[in-house]
Amino acid sequence: MATVKHESAEYVGNCELIAEVGAGGMAVVYRAVQQPLGRSVAVKRLRPDLSRDPDLVQRFRREALSVANVQHENIVSIFDFLADESRGEYAMILEYVEGIDLHELLDRCGRLPWDVAAIIGLKIASALEYAHYRKIVHRDIKPSNVMISLKGEVKLTDFGIAKDMTFDDMTRTGMAIGTPSYMSPEQVVGARLDFKSDLFSFGILLYQMLSGEKPFVEDERSTVLEKIRDEACPPLRKKAPTVPRSLARIVERCLEKRAEDRWQVTAHLRQALEQVVARHVHINYSGRLVAFLCHRGIIDADEAAHFVETSVLDDAEMQRVDAGGPPTPPLWPLLAGFAAVGLVIFLWIAVLHAGLLGPPEPAQSPLVTDTREAGFLKVVVDPWAHVYVDGAYVDTTPFARALPLTEGEHRILLKNDYLGEEEYRVRIRKGEESTLNVSLRE
Structure with a gap:
């Protein structure tokens, strides 16, 4: 390979150098046109002052071999490697990405x-x-x-x-x-x-x-x-x-x-x-x-x-x-909220009209009163949820306390009015504290 000047144009091999587009510690990169194909390419040329260092020349060759071995749509392609050892000139002809x-x-x-x-x-x-x-x-x-x-x-x-x-x-x-x-x-x-x-x-x-x-x-x-x-x-x-x-x-x-x-x-x-x-x-x-x-x-x-x-x-x-603005929040949580409120009002009126309104039967609490016999479960939910243990409502997050539960397996149901519900099985051991950490959204 020789770097040749034809009148005002400079060539590396059959590539006419158009402009320098980048430079690093080892090489300079040019935008070029490969003749006679007329296609735009990038020429990466080893700096002349480094071309007498055999280790750096070897590293430059290995770069060319590495790129040649990984032909992939998301990796810049190599078309040729040019070497003129007598002149100390080495260059890669690469895909030009505009x-x-x-x-x-x-x-x-x-x-x-x-x-x-x-x-x-x-x-x-x-x-x-x-x-x-x-x-x-x-x-x-x-x-x-x-x-x-x-x-x-x-x-x-x-x-x-x-x-x-x-x-x-x-x-x-x-x-x-x-x-x-x-x-x-x-x-x-x-x-x-x-x-x-x-x-x-x-x-x-x-x-x-x-x-x-x-x-x-x-x-x-x-x-x-x-x-x-x-x-x-x-x-x-x-x-x-x-x-x-x-x-x-x-x-x-x-x-x-x-x-x-x-x-x-x-x-x-x-x-x-x-x-x-x-x-x-x-x-x-x-x-x-x-x-x-x-x-x-x-x-x-x-x-x-x-x-x-x-x-x-x-x-x-x-x-x-x-342009840098935050995405518009989706409308479905707001619409779902309006629909839920409307449904509650409708059912309330219906119950009053039927004369059926009365205090609900409280579910038996699954929480243990004698904590010496209990294990503990800390529940953390993002953004929030109503927490049910074995079918009984116990609290709505966030809350700081750990729930005292009997030893063994328990069914934990997390309900969010907008994000749905998820169910988990947790095993509680006496005297130990476990944590259930859940995200109900992306």
């Missing part, structure tokens, strides 16, 4: 609408699932390594420090490698890494998209690396209350300090995200991303209309959410 990287998008928008963040997360998880299947650990999951195209595609990029488990590791034991704010606890201490390290970094990324903040930030007491290693992150829903609990739980599991407590298979993470997105997003996922980019002024409406129906782009509620 769009915006996630780092710039977050700079512009702060937090993303949770459905947009979940779709982007789903696509990244799909890329990681395939990379991990091919025994490649990315080791540098961060916003600048995620591209969102103007067509709503999501692409994972930059496998420059990826670890291919089929090769010998070029990283020395005890060496921390990666971007500090997005490292896993294992990376912080320089331990041996596997795919679960990527899941922690992915959890940081998803947390940032949903809340607009990184979960671990340096302060006067601790560095970011110390916080990643030792401290729990702030609960996501305190930062972003509109995020569904099911999605928050996915993030929390990614951010478990111990690798064995995270997702045990990347496919399970992808499936969990898929369920959340499928339950709430009812248009094409790429189309939803295009609509968001349009509503934030990153692409114009005419360009977006090539991929998304005008009715989606003109949706007033979607525009409001994409």
Whole structure:
């Protein structure tokens, strides 16, 4: 390979360099046109001052091999690798993604609408699932390594420090490698890494998209690396209350300090995200991303209309959410409340008219009076519920006391006027306290 100048144009192989679009510690990336095909490509060229370092050249070659081994719709593709050892010139010819990287998008928008963040997360998880299947650990999951195209595609990029488990590791034991704010606890201490390290970094990324903040930030007491290693992150829903609990739980599991407590298979993470997105997003996922980019002024409406129906782009509620407003609360709880009140009034009048009104027979209380013979059950319900034990009403949450119950199995029924009811079986042991912690909503 030779870098050649034809009049005012500069070529790498058969690719005419148009403009520099990015630079890192090892390489410079250019937008280029590959001739004679006339297609846009990205040329990633190893810095000339590093080309005499055999370890760095080897790492650059391995990056090319890693990308070549993971051909996937959510991973940027490689078309060619060019090497001229006599001149010390090395370059990759890669797929060019016309769009915006996630780092710039977050700079512009702060937090993303949770459905947009979940779709982007789903696509990244799909890329990681395939990379991990091919025994490649990315080791540098961060916003600048995620591209969102103007067509709503999501692409994972930059496998420059990826670890291919089929090769010998070029990283020395005890060496921390990666971007500090997005490292896993294992990376912080320089331990041996596997795919679960990527899941922690992915959890940081998803947390940032949903809340607009990184979960671990340096302060006067601790560095970011110390916080990643030792401290729990702030609960996501305190930062972003509109995020569904099911999605928050996915993030929390990614951010478990111990690798064995995270997702045990990347496919399970992808499936969990898929369920959340499928339950709430009812248009094409790429189309939803295009609509968001349009509503934030990153692409114009005419360009977006090539991929998304005008009715989606003109949706007033979607525009409001994409502009940073909270979603409109659903009307069904209010309507259900009005219907319930109307039904109660109707039945009350009917009973009075029939002369049947009288005090209800109180159900026998299941609670034990002699607490020396009891076990205890603490009931915590979000948002609230009427609590029935073995068919008898005992209280409405929230309440602080633990319920004294006889030893053995009890049937616990939780009723919420708007969110329905759920039933649980709990086993009580004498002298012990158990907790039933339930969420009746997303």
